[in-house]
Amino acid sequence: MLHNHKDTTLTCPCGSNKPFSFCCEAAIEGHKPAATAEALMRSRYTAFVLGAVDYLISSTAVEQRDPDDAALMAEQIKATTWTGLKILNTEAGQPDDQEGVVEFIAHFETSEQKADLHERSYFRKEDNHWVYVEGDVEIINKNK
Template identity: 40%
Template sequence: MDDAARCPCLSGLPYGECCGPLHAGARPAATAEALMRSRYSAFAVGDAPYLLQTWHPTTRPASLELDHDQQWRRLDVLATRGGPFDDDGEVEFVATFRSGAGPGGPGRLHERGQLHEVSRFVREGGRWFYVDGDIAG
């Protein structure tokens, strides 16, 4: 992704100043929310290795296949807990997506949906990790 492009997490910053450095390993996320935003952006740009790297080892899957027909369109953070000096945190968010081959075949997105989740995070060794989440109704 172009560093000058708007970051997919919709922070208002360019990708190169927001989630890009986290994806590149140049710096760790400072808060649970920053990690959640960077993970959302990783889904948006298709960075499965970053997602696995930031998943806590106790809950991390052995592998991760991303759905390339799914386009993440919007992120709304509803509530957050877990600052730079905390050891755990939670982030409630709604992520909006479009997916599936619609009328006209592949490349025509037709299904719209939302993922509403409360994600849990822990900070170990100065790094935040995604542990798991509850899907909200």
């Protein structure tokens, strides 16, 4: 399912300091759903790093999906290098919760800029699976 050939025996891109195979791989490959909203957010970040577009779409709330999502995401993934993730705060989003919020900063680079994506993401559980609903996003340009 992964769409590129990065070495996934290395540390997971999500910043957990665990091997990918013991961290986000099970969620991205569809073997085991993310247990918490933060775990889903980390796995989605990793999916952006690895180019797992199908996972990004399937882990988004149905009402937020658009037919053009796959093409747009694939284009963004090719143009963006994600360089780090820092979790700032979580609210609820535990295994027994139905909703959760994760605030994070994701560092990235494109050919035009080096920047941080600061987002407060909203998640909910559907059929016992966490999904991304929406986020309040701010891009902080680091080119100065």
